Amino acid sequence: MNLFDVYPLFDITPVKAKDVFVYDENGVEYLDLYGGHAVISIGHSHPEYVCSLSNQLNNIGFYSNSIQNPLQVELASAIETLSGCKDYQLFLCNSGAEANENALKLASFKTGKSKVLAFKNGFHGRTSAAVAATDNAKIIAPINAQQEVELFELGDLKGVEKALAKNDVCAIIIETIQGIGGLDEATTEFLKGLESLSKKHNALLIADEIQCGFGRTGDFFAYQKHGITPDIISMAKGMGNGFPIGGILIHPSIKASYGLLGTTFGGNHLACAASLAVLKVMRCENLMTNAKTVSDYFIEKANTIPQIKAVKGRGLMLGLEFDFSIAALRKDLIFKHHIFTGSAKSPNLLRILPPLTLQKKHVDMFFEALKKAL
Known part of the structure; x- marks a missing residue:
């Protein structure tokens, strides 16, 4: 049986990883400045993380959400403490796309409406409503296009207000800092405007923090810099340091009822153990402070x-913009200098999304290689 060929692959086979380094089958060491799409938050194979997952697996790895799971309660408390998001409610799932899917579904339940407002260059996932709200026609199948979505330029408050006035919008979804779209960030004025308009027109404001959340910008959530209070916050990526986990934080004004949302694997014992380890390491090693310090140096x-x-960007979610396509440069960095970096929708943008454990010495390694490659 062949694999369904949907990924263009670099000819590198990682077999081991430690902190900010990845090692291939030939023992070649690579500096990881991409973290597998911003997923590796506390470094590869962190001892606390390995211990947490191993211990949990020795006890119980999975059971359904039909029983008590105290780890979910512990995780909710730990997120509240580190993020400062008091009184929100936690629903756990398996991925960023699923987080946004549940956020949009909940907004529709809450308001009784179905239309979604989103923004150009945004990316929210590859499933039903999430992909319809994504600005990439190539990945939207006809079955997804049945969703009611209108896209606006980032900053177009007048356009958003005009659309909301029709009273058919259930949600506004926005990445605080756009990921694959190119590291653009909405202004405080714009985000506060969205918050105000959403309240006025009975729509929910969803902050997509899947890539920019969980400490990556130096704040727990990127939106917190702007002083807004989203109705729903979606998260995933760095939440589990590689173990599949996602979730949404839900404002207390939104009431739960049995069967409203559901998932088989979401919030399982192993996933919770992974995320609890991430939060513990982030706290004990001051990784959000480190993200800001190393970012300034970078x-x-x-x-x-x-x-x-x-x-472009903030914290350890950065983009380097050139006046030429970075495709050849990125290959050079990988194969000649053994450094992983990322690309973006813009062909001229090199994305930097390393583990939050990155140190200044690793930044020096990158820039020495970059100068040679350029």
Whole structure:
């Protein structure tokens, strides 16, 4: 049986990883500045993480959500403590797409409406409503296109207000910092405007923090810099350091009822153990502070390289913008200098999404290689 060929693959086979490094089958060491799409938050194979998952697996790895699972309650408490999101409710699932799917479904239940407002260059997942709200026609199948979605330019408050006035919108969904779309961030004025308009027109504001959340920007959630209170916050990626887990935080004004949402695997024992380990390491090793410190150093180094036209993003969610396509540069960094980086919708943007354990010495390694490659 062949694999369904939907991924263009680099000819590298990782077999081991430790902190910010990945090792292939030939023992070659790679500096990981991509973290598998911003997933690796506390570093590969962190001892606390390995211990937590191993111990849990020795007890119970999975049972359905029809029984008590105290780990879910513990995880909710730990997220509340570290994020500062008081009184929100937690629903656990398995991925970012599923998180957004549940967020949109909940908004529709709450308001009784069905239309969604989203933004150009946004990416929210590959499933039903989430992909319809994603600005990429190539991955939207006809069955997804039945969803009612209207896309706006980031910052177009007048357009959003006009659409809301029709009173058929259940949700506004926005990435606080766009991921694959190119690291653009909405302004505080715009986000506060969305918050105000959503309340006025009985629509829910969904902050998609799947990539920019869980400490990646130096704040627990990227939206917190802007002083808004979303109705729903979606999260995944760095939440489990590689173990599949996602979730939504739900404002207390939204009431639960039996059967409203559901999942088979979401919030299982192993997933909770993984995320609890992530939160513990983030707290004990001050990784959000580290993200800010190393980010400042990274940006300072980037500003000394004339070929870099702009540095986008925040914390350890960064993009280096050039005036040429970075495809060849990225291959050079991987195969000649053994450094993983990422691409974006813009062909000229090199994305940097390393583990939050990244140190200044690793930044130096990258820029030495980048200068040679350029």
